Amino acid sequence: MRRSRVPGRVLQALVAVFLYAPILVLIFFSFNSDKSRVSFKGFTLDWYKRLFENEQVxxxxxxxxxxxxxxxxxxxxxxxxxxxxxxxxxxxxxxxxxxxxxxxxxxxxxxxxxxxxxxxxxxxxxxxxxxxxxxxxxxxxxxxxxxxxxxxxxxxxxxxxxxxxxxxxxxxxxxxxxxxxxxxxxxxxxxxxxxxxxxxxxxxxxxxxxxxxxxxxxxxxxxxxxxxxxxTRKRVSPEINALSTLMFVTVLALLIIINILQARDQKKKERRL
Amino acid sequence: MKKRGGLLAAPYTVWMALFTVIPMLLVVYFAFTGEDGRFTFGNFSQLLGYGAVFGRSFWLAALATVVCLAVGYPLAYAMSRETGAVRNTAMLLLMLPMWINILLRTYAWMSILENKGLLNQLLSFLRLPPVRIINTPAAVALGMVYNYLPFMVLPILTVIQKIDGSVIEAAQDLGGSQFTVFKRVILPLSLPGVLSGVTMVFVPGVSTFIISQLLGGGKSMMLGDLIEMQFLGSTYNPYLGSAISLVMMVIVLISMAVMNRFGEGEEEVMVL
The missing domain is CATH 1.10.3720.10 (MetI-like)
Structure with a gap:
């Protein structure tokens, strides 16, 4: 390990910020009581409620x-x-x-x-x-x-x-x-x-x-x-933020479960050997 | 047994004939047919009028591909040197956004890039001049980089990981410096991954219409928008639309052929 790991780690961290900042912004604004996508006025779960009442969705x-x-x-x-x-x-x-x-x-x-x-x-x-x-x-x-x-x-x-x-x-x-x-x-x-x-x-x-x-x-x-x-064509519809948050959480949960199952599988195999 | 087993593919052969071969042939047929139903090259001469759209699509997709490569290659290299939990986490973080619908991922950037959006709020907080980026080609390119970066990183990472460690050690033992080992061993061996990454970014980039619709504000029209307009827009013209699609298909075929020539044509599908 002659070479420093720092530049690689910095790059990975920067890309992680780039990849996740927009998603975190969506999640953050899904709890915004204001319709605005840029300023946070207060906490609410209204958009989630509306989402679940939205027949079309x-x-x-x-x-x-x-x-x-x-x-x-x-x-x-x-x-x-x-x-x-x-x-x-x-x-x-x-x-x-x-x-x-x-x-x-x-x-x-x-x-x-x-x-x-x-x-x-x-x-x-x-x-x-x-x-x-x-x-x-x-x-x-x-x-x-x-x-x-x-x-x-x-x-x-x-x-x-x-x-x-x-x-x-x-x-x-x-x-x-x-x-x-x-x-x-x-x-x-x-x-x-x-x-x-x-x-x-x-x-x-x-x-x-x-x-x-x-x-x-x-x-x-x-x-x-x-x-x-x-x-999205209607421009301002905070329900999308709520929807994105729910999807993100679902996907995250699924991937974590898969990862845990795989890790457990791996351990079992190792024990058998 | 060999022959009888082959018959199992018969239903799918029929299915492909109906829903893969005939659709493609129809695109070719429509591309050479005028609205009067006669054979014509007219659709293609009409395409000349859309030179700017072709140019923009190519330029933006190429730009996004270059940026993805410039960021993605070092990233893949850095990830390949990680082990254990760090690498697993990095892989998970890289792939997680791919599981979220592209519409939502692109929509996320709308609120950031808006003229009074979060990016400009941040800039004014830092006492920097605001940028006008939403509804410009730059925003479209950024959207492409954001959406397609993992497509560049994953194939490169896969190829680098497959490189036999003893080859690298041999190069080091023979006195190669870090840089020489990278340039003479790792880089050439990872080229197939690079080529596959380039295709996986360029092809969806050149044909996108979601990203240009959401972030380009319809002002920077791309090939995808043009095709969509011909088939579902107010100017219903499947003949012209087919001609554009045909040209795009040829472009894709050429870039696939170039890729296959350099890399070994792998039949594997990437899972996750």
Whole structure:
């Protein structure tokens, strides 16, 4: 340790201030009794009360959660099954599928959004010409979310498949299991960590998405980020501060819990060794 | 078994055809179609009129990328030298804001940067002249740096951490000074991380419309705003919008290709 750690620590501290000052400002002003975003007049919990009485926010929140759960569930099932399929493919088709799979990951969200919108609009016009009443809404939103979620599930399951010991699967077959049973009892437990982390990524991506939802929903269906967007357009709405604070606290609590669980897991493993 | 297992991907292949391939083809089709439904290059010649928007998007995204790199690389390096609780805390602190919606993170800066906002209150308290930054391109660039800095730090940090410690020791044993070891060993080995960080900042930066809407006040229009206007704005014109999207896609493809050439194309997805 010849070199001093001080410059590195100073830099880390400065970046931490840069990253957290705005968030702390939001939290601070969520308790401001005045509508102002710049001067603090007194303590209040009014904005939280108003937030919980805000029908639009509440329905947007429940829609977001339902959408995230459903799309993560569908994407996890399709993604896991497809990952097994892709893993078993020959090299060329596998490469093509993986390249296509990467498209929604690398494309800017806005392009994924508008391109899906073009398809949905075309489809809706087609249905209407058949006399079926249709429009952009929850269904298109769900399709869009599943579409951008599946790639993440596949990308987190595939590495687990590659780490598999192929012999266990063949042993299961030799012992008389049919392929389906062998997959469920031997392969699935092995790749489970990948499946779970894929599902978690899908769920959070879905909750967090604004741009793709913005382009693929109709006028009546609003997710929470879309609700937030229209609130920021109104400039002064301290309820956003309250909402941000609640979200920040939730995320912080979740991350701390995950960290503690991981640390405990690590200790258990060490003890076993 | 190989062949039969492959069929499991069939449903997803259909899904991708419908919702990945066809949408992309539609963008290409619309980009070359006029409002009369005929083939045309007209949308692209119209794009020339938006040179300023293209220029601004590139310039701001590039500026934000350079700033992120200038701050992010030393930061990643500093973090890689930490151990134990300090490193865990630093990682947590870096990633926590990424879990908060970008709209909220950007909104937070609105009240700070306002003309009578907290930044100017602080400046006047320090007896410094106020700055007018909200609704300027500078505010947009700042917003990008704030939102995308972790995207620069994480890939660099991952790559630096993977560097074999014995390689560094060997360089030191062979008489390399701290600086030489950094320049000749660590820096070249961390280049893939840098390239991936640069793409991860530049691509969302060049296509953003949230940050320019909230912090640019609609005055410094960027490519994202332009696309949004064509599809959801008052001037509904998906043909022009598709042409802009197509150009943006080509830009992204080029920057991905450049990155893949230098770094090894990794298929891993970054968790957390």
């Amino acid at each position: 509440l329905s947007a929140l429940s829609l977001t959660l339902i959408l995230a759960l459903l799309s993560a569930l569908i994407a996890t099932v399709i993604g896991t099954v497809s990952a097994v399929g892709i893993y078993n493919m020959k090299k060329r088709p596998r490469k093509i599928l993986l390249a296509l799979n990467n498209v929604p990951v690398v494309n800017p969200d806005i392009i994924t959004g508008v391109s899906l919108m073009l398809v949905f609009v075309l489809f809706v016009t087609f249905l209407r010409s058949l006399g079926v009443g249709a429009g952009l809404g929850f269904t298109t939103l769900l399709i869009a979310h599943v579409t951008f979620n599946i790639p993440y599930v596949i990308l987190s399951v595939l590495p687990k498949l590659r780490q598999l010991n192929k012999n266990t699967y063949e042993a299961a077959l030799d012992l008389g299991a049919n392929p389906l049973r062998a997959y469920m009892r031997v392969i699935l437990p092995e790749i489970m960590p990948g499946v779970v982390s894929g599902a978690i990524i899908a769920f959070t991506m879905s909750i967090d998405d604004f741009l793709i939802s913005y382009f693929t929903t109709g006028t009546s269906v609003q997710t929470l980020p879309m609700r937030i967007y229209s609130m």
